[in-house]
Amino acid sequence: MTMTSETQTTVRMPQTPLAEFWSYFIQNRGALIGFCFIVFIVLLAIFANFVAPHHPHEQFRDFILVPPAWAEGGNAQFWLGTDGVGRDILSRLIHGARLSLLIGLVIVSVSLVLGICLGLIAGYFGGFADVAIMRFSDILLSMPALLLAIAIVAILGPSIVNSGLALSLVYLPHYVRLTRASVLTEINKDYVISSRVAGAGALRLMFIVILPNCLAPLIVQATLGFSNAILDMAALGFLGLGAQPPLPEWGSMLATAREFIQSAWWVVTFPGLIILVTVLAFNLMGDGLRDALDPKLKQ
């Protein structure tokens, strides 16, 4: 070969996609803060048994509605105070993180996996499969999300699993549409055709060749979906259709605290605050992911 100098490598070794993504991601301060907070919450949830000062269900009959430690009449034993039956709010929040994150994770995973499969089928095969899947998701989309979830929970009976299922179904169409749209833009690209020429079958084309190139928007949507799931779960919990007492779920904590809104502000404030901050963290991270993963925003 005479063209050896063609292969002269550049001085700077090009970055791998992951390294490139990370360098873009950490440039976004909001995303980084969101990411750090999420890591913190996840660690709390994992080590809840060791971190939480009390058992979430343990009722301290002598300390009902104790204000936070720094407030007047506060008790150093209960940093964020106690609720109407004397349970430590901090402990309940920490254990609640476990529950809320787990629910978010399950809901997002279920709807993501199902959505990807349906979207791939719709986009790849087209025709009747496409029409059937897309009309089904149109129907789901045409109903108000929470109302649909309430209806499903009402049929299946109120429990944390059922409300999780209901919410997965509610979020499903977003993932289906997103996947299908990306599949349609990728499917006619030359690299897909060259895999076909190489003899790749439908499954390989769908999951190994095309899917990795559709993942970026899905990851973003999943992150944002996480915060939605936590919020909607809290809403269902607040309506009494989600987690049942005495499970320490953030939404149901808010619901049971309703009667104390006037008298004991801390019982309502802290669950509300943690929902707010967690959701915000996920949204910040989702935006950061979008910026870092979208090639159009890079030069």
Next chain:
Amino acid sequence: MSEPIMNQTASAESTKKAPIMSGVGLKQHYPVKQGFMKPPGLVKALDGVNFSVEAGKTLAVVGESGCGKSTLARLLTMIELPTEGELNFEGKNLLTLDRETRKELRQRIQIIFQNPYGSLNPRKKVGSILEEPLVINGKLTKAERKERALNLLQKVGLKPEHYDRYPHMFSGGQRQRIAIARGLMMNPKVVVADEPVSALDVSVQAQVLNLMMDLQQELDLAYVFISHDLSVVEHIADKVMVMYLGKVVEYGATEDIFTHPQHPYTRALLSSTPRIDPEHRIEKIQLTGELPSPLNPPSGCAFHGRCEFANERCKVETPALKDKTGESSVACFGIDENRLPYIDR
């Protein structure tokens, strides 16, 4: 309907060397929706095309956009199946074979695309892009696959350390080398190259063309080289097939076509190609008008609307591809009727 005239040509050649791949009467028609309540139209992307290519030789398919050359590439690699016609590979009709044999033979026909930025999966490393065909079809172990990939990387002028890189880290020319290496992974006999160098810079274009010619010699590959760039075709091709609106208008040895173009369209194409050396330039023939829509092709000879020599017969009758001297054939009434002034006899 064009008779399988070129088949005779092909059989005449076969006394010398049997073509490794040939097509007879290939047609590809697509129905097109024309709107609500209107009958669907029919686009004749390919309308009765015969071709043949021998091992170690290059058949160039030339024409402008919409002439059907890319459709032909898709048929040859069986990305699409033709509406009608025969596609022979090593003497067997690919279209009538059972699935297994077809899948087997299909691996011997590979394709290289025009745009090296779209033809490599951006999320995969070069190594796994190269090995994909082997993973799908082969029974090789992981180590054997890697060995073959490294071997071919070196053969196309890249280095072993490129094995672990992603496509976006390469320049256009290097990507096209990777695409070529990938095409060669399954030991193909025929490589269909769909405008393989049009997206590259001139200097890089020459590198890639040289590489393709080297590989052809070394591996006895047959190329079906699809291009709109006549200067490239002149250099690389042995036979040239000029297409216009889904039909072959002229076919022949490269030298004949470039020195004595017969069909008025071939002549116009040649004269439109810019040349550096004033001595290479020939008088510009300005074609009036544009390529007609394949959805609504003109009657008679498809070229008559843009042809300065067209007469009444051209508007009504469709000329068939007729054998001329040697191995060339032309589809033009003007030649039969001796009314093309530039052909001296």
Next chain:
Amino acid sequence: MTETDKSLLVVHNLSVAFGTKDNPFKAVDRVSFHVEEGEVLGIVGESGSGKSVSSLALMGLIDFPGRVTADELRFKTTDLQTLNEKARRKITGDEISMIFQDPMTSLNPSYTVGNQIMEAIEVHQGGSKKERMTKAIDLLRQVGIPAPESRINSYPHQLSGGMSQRVMIAMAIACDPRLLIADEPTTALDVTIQAQIIELLLKLQREKQMGLVLITHDLALVAEAADRVVVMYAGQIVETGPASEIFKAPKHPYTQALMNSLPESSEGKDRLNALPGVVPGANDRPQGCLLNPRCPYATDRCRVEEPEQYGPRGRQVKCFYPLDESGRPTV
């Protein structure tokens, strides 16, 4: 031909830099050329040579973070650098026009062709709607569009690539510009259509005695169409001169290599004379002459020192050892 006070456009040491202040990447590096009335200047180069960026800089279309500097940027008697943005836009619209590579994306798909031409006329010349309509039809006729009265109501997607490019040309000449910059005007088109469009551009250029800057990667096209040629490599001009001289006897090794790598130059040979390597990118520009890693004649001097422009005005070459008539380097 050298620049005079009568020159239509004079560009002196134009540079465009991207990247940070400490580590700038000069996409265009001290480029000087001039265009006269009624002449065709060809700018050739491979991708990454800076030919398009220079034309965008001329039109004032380089946005932050690009930084444009020049010793002189004069159109007729106006110094473009001293103008404020509004005044500059007026000049670039009225007297300098530009045509881009992809006609399909240069036209707004939501408006009819007539609408877009009439808007171009309105912005710069005004006139009643009826006058503008007549003018638009006349323009379409000038650029060789059949049945302009009906075509004027077409949407861009109803036109072929060649027709769209003709519409783009009609819009570009709507205000009778003195200078037309065509950036790869035919790259996206078929050969026979390319021939038509180039012929049309040259015809309009002759009729209106415009200056035409033809930017392309296609050497042969420039050889056929241009009066004078500027060859660019990695942001710098490496050779300038009359087309007839440059393509007969190139003086810069790069021009020679480019010409040799065309299939046309290797007729009857098995292999093409490829120029090894690629145009250096942002991070791997070599020291000294930018061509030195690819140049067959490079010496140690080329690897350290950067050559200047040598030779008489109008026929310059940026090489220590310009090639002689027989194509060998002079020492």
